[in-house]
Amino acid sequence: MGDLRRTELVNLVTFIFGSYIDYRLQEVQPILERHFGPVDYISKTLDFDRFTSFYNDEMGYKLSGKLLSFKRLIHPQQLSLIKHITNTIEIDLSVDGKRKVNVDPGYVHHAQFVLASTKHWANRIYIGDGMYAEITLVFINGQFTPLPYTYPNYRDREYVEELMKIREQYLQKRKERL
DSSP: OOOOOOOOOEEEEEEEEESSHHHHHHHHHHHHHHHHOOEEEEOOOEEOTTTOOTTHHHHOSSOEEEEEEEEEEEOGGGHHHHHHHHHHHHHHTOBTTBOSOEEEEEEEETTEEEEEESSOOTTOEEEETTEEEEEEEEEETTEEEEOTTOOHHHHSHHHHHHHHHHHHHHHHHHHHHO
């Protein structure tokens, strides 16, 4: 039997996407900060539209997004609650039953990037309260590396580069906590 260890805190990250992302971000970022504290990193604008047309009927076209990192580290057990909060934010900002923004929470750990989901699949683990978690990227040989089921956008070099920047900030936050 192994010894129990204290769970390492992780870096909360959200991927926010929609049409007119800069406008949407002005609306959603203050709401997110009320729930999760200050943002300490916002990625450059990332193309999302070229990876899927799944959201176009609901959210429009020319979808793009930004990754946001939050200053305060969280316990990974909080991910299911955070997903419930972001789902509520999406609903509250909807117009005529259609979401204008999608807010996908996850976290960066030194060894992985994990996303929350409401959908069960073979590669997802139940984390409570109707939510699942998926290891989307693993850190191997100095780089985040996709897995066979990783969404196409998270396989993209630009997304991975932005997540690597967040990982570097996370490592610095961990050092400062010691």
